Amino acid sequence: ETGVTQTPRHLVMGMTNKKSLKCEQHLGHNAMYWYKQSAKKPLELMFVYSLEERVENNSVPSRFSPECPNSSHLFLHLHTLQPEDSALYLCASSQAGTANYGYTFGSGTRLTVV
Amino acid sequence: LAKTTQPISMDSYEGQEVNITCSHNNIATNDYITWYQQFPSQGPRFIIQGYKTKVTNEVASLFIPADRKSSTLSLPRVSLSDTAVYYCLVGDSSGGYQKVTFGTGTKLQVIP
Numbered sequence: 001e002t003g004v005t006q007t008p009r010h011l012v013m014g015m016t017n018k019k020s021l022k023c024e025q026h027l028g029h030n031a032m033y034w035y036k037q038s039a040k041k042p043l044e045l046m047f048v049y050s051l052e053e054r055v056e057n058n059s060v061p062s063r064f065s066p067e068c069p070n071s072s073h074l075f076l077h078l079h080t081l082q083p084e085d086s087a088l089y090l091c092a093s094s095q096a097g098t099a100n101y102g103y104t105f106g107s108g109t110r111l112t113v114v
Numbered sequence: 115l116a117k118t119t120q121p122i123s124m125d126s127y128e129g130q131e132v133n134i135t136c137s138h139n140n141i142a143t144n145d146y147i148t149w150y151q152q153f154p155s156q157g158p159r160f161i162i163q164g165y166k167t168k169v170t171n172e173v174a175s176l177f178i179p180a181d182r183k184s185s186t187l188s189l190p191r192v193s194l195s196d197t198a199v200y201y202c203l204v205g206d207s208s209g210g211y212q213k214v215t216f217g218t219g220t221k222l223q224v225i226p
Contacts, residue, residue: 004157035216043158043216090157102148105157 003027006091006106014114015081021109023074023091029104031096032074034066037108038087049074050096081113118202123221132189134220136202139183144206147178147185152199152219161200162187189222197224 004025013019025032034046048056049068063085065077074091091106119137126132138147146165150158162169164176164185175188189196199219 042218045215088155092157102160102163103150103158104160108155108157110155 004091004093004104004106006089006109008109009107010110010112012112012114013078013081015083017081018077018079020078021076021089021091021111023076023106025072025074025091025093025104027093027095027104029093029095030071031094032068032071033092033094033103034074034076035090035092035105036087037090043090047076078111081111083113086111086113118204118217120200120202120217120220122218123223125223125225126192127225128193129191132192132196132222134187134189134200134202134222135184136187137184138202138204141182141204142206145182145204146206147176147182148203148205149174149176149185149187150201150203152201158201158216192222192224194224194226196222198222 004023007022011019031050033048035043036046037043045058046060046064047054047066052068052071063080067075067077076089088108088110090108092103094103117140120134124134146163148163149161151161152158162171162174162176164178166178166182169176177186177188185202187200199221201216201219
């Protein structure tokens with residue numbers, strides 16, 4: 001177990017469905033991130049939460065809605081997705097405020113939009 | 115954030131030492147250099163981090179020259195299970211959260 005748990009591991013959803021991805025970290029970190037990794041592309045940063053406040057939103061479409069209710073949990077709410085949104089969605093956490101940073105990633109959710 | 119450049123791919127035979135070099139000409143004074151490993155359909159895994167000179171752990175060594183404009187990840191005696199994508203990242207989070215941009219990484223293929 002990496003210390004960052006993502007559920008579900010796999011998700012297939014139709015374009016009209018609403019679903020949520022969940023991330024939980026057990027490391028006491030104070031920053032959490034959502035990344036998207038499409039086939040043969042680099043990881044793309046989507047959202048950053050620091051001390052439970054959203055501090056980054058990298059021009060992500062509104063059909064993706066993040067939520068961070070506390071420092072240990074992060075959600076990504078999905079609705080009316082498109083087939084091009086099919087990708088591996090990765091959650092990560094880190095301890096912001098220290099120079100020697102390090103990310104801990106979860107195993108990801110493989111999302112397929114049909 | 116400093117931009118990094120690394121080879122797109124490398125091949126190596128089992129049992130050989132593999133060195134992957136990353137260029138980061140615009141590295142800032144407070145930046146650390148961190149390497150991650152990613153297997154297909156998994157999240158990247160932290161391998162090693164350093165600021166200057168040499169760092170070694172049970173998995174790899176990291177060599178950083180005095181000017182810090184490049185770094186080399188060294189994997190001793192690779193096995194088939196080391197086949198993965200390796201990412202070099204440069205940054206500093208002392209001022210708060212860290213927004214890190216991943217490049218394309220280096221795809222290492224270990225051959226039997």
